[in-house]
Amino acid sequence: MLIRIPALLPPAQAAHMAARLCDADAWVDGRVTAGFQGEPVKRNRQIDERSPLARELGDMVLAALERHPRFISAALPARVYPPMFNRYETGMQFGAHVDGAIRLVPGTATKLRTDVSATLFLSSKDSYDGGELLVEDTYGTHSVKLDAGDLVLYPATSLHRVAPVTRGARLASFFWVQSMVVDDARRALLFDLDNAIQRLGATNADETARTTLIGTYHNLLRMWAEV
Ligand code: NI
Numbered sequence: 225m226l227i228r229i230p231a232l233l234p235p236a237q238a239a240h241m242a243a244r245l246c247d248a249d250a251w252v253d254g255r256v257t258a259g260f261q262g263e264p265v266k267r268n269r270q271i272d273e274r275s276p277l278a279r280e281l282g283d284m285v286l287a288a289l290e291r292h293p294r295f296i297s298a299a300l301p302a303r304v305y306p307p308m309f310n311r312y313e314t315g316m317q318f319g320a321h322v323d324g325a326i327r328l329v330p331g332t333a334t335k336l337r338t339d340v341s342a343t344l345f346l347s348s349k350d351s352y353d354g355g356e357l358l359v360e361d362t363y364g365t366h367s368v369k370l371d372a373g374d375l376v377l378y379p380a381t382s383l384h385r386v387a388p389v390t391r392g393a394r395l396a397s398f399f400w401v402q403s404m405v406v407d408d409a410r411r412a413l414l415f416d417l418d419n420a421i422q423r424l425g426a427t428n429a430d431e432t433a434r435t436t437l438i439g440t441y442h443n444l445l446r447m448w449a450e451v
Pocket residue numbers: 321322323384
């Protein structure tokens with residue numbers, strides 16, 4: 225399930241983050257956090273994840289996620305990896321790979337299982353060419369290039385890549401979510417059911433039927449969730 229969440233950040237906040245990143249001196253080679261599979265195909269820059277700037281901006285992203293009902297509904301987060309920040313300049317790309325299944329949360333002994341991958345776009349999509357996120361699934365390849373402040377979520381099990389940037393620079397935040405519901409198909413069912421329930425509430429549908437569906441949602445979640 226690939227889900228777009230428009231305007232996770234208001235445009236002014238996305239622009240503020242992009243400006244802070246542009247001025248930063250904490251950029252390092254992106255291969256420092258790449259695993260065995262990603263390292264040979266990863267060509268980008270990243271903000272050092274231990275830097276104060278990464279923590280400050282990462283906390284802003286986490287705060288936006290915590291108050292966004294569509295993110296909560298889609299990802300059913302148990303734990304979110306501290307957001308990181310990357311930059312693809314002209315000629316840079318990230319070849320096809322699957323994200324590593326387990327990551328150690330920096331500075332802790334906590335392990336996180338990557339169920340959902342997330343990219344938060346921070347550059348205006350007119351300011352660069354190329355740089356599409358290309359995600360494979362059984363229906364083909366999905367090309368994703370969103371405006372600054374927009375988020376995309378996709379299954380971390382997906383083969384994906386970032387196309388070469390051919391003009392300008394692409395700034396983004398990226399992170400992973402360990403979901404309470406491991407299986408993407410189950411998460412998709414719960415997301416659809418939640419959306420339908422919200423819609424029934426907004427259209428004055430039969431309240432008894434709606435209450436039954438809310439019960440079904442929670443009972444499925446109880447059956448499938450790991451907390
Ligand atoms: Ni990746």
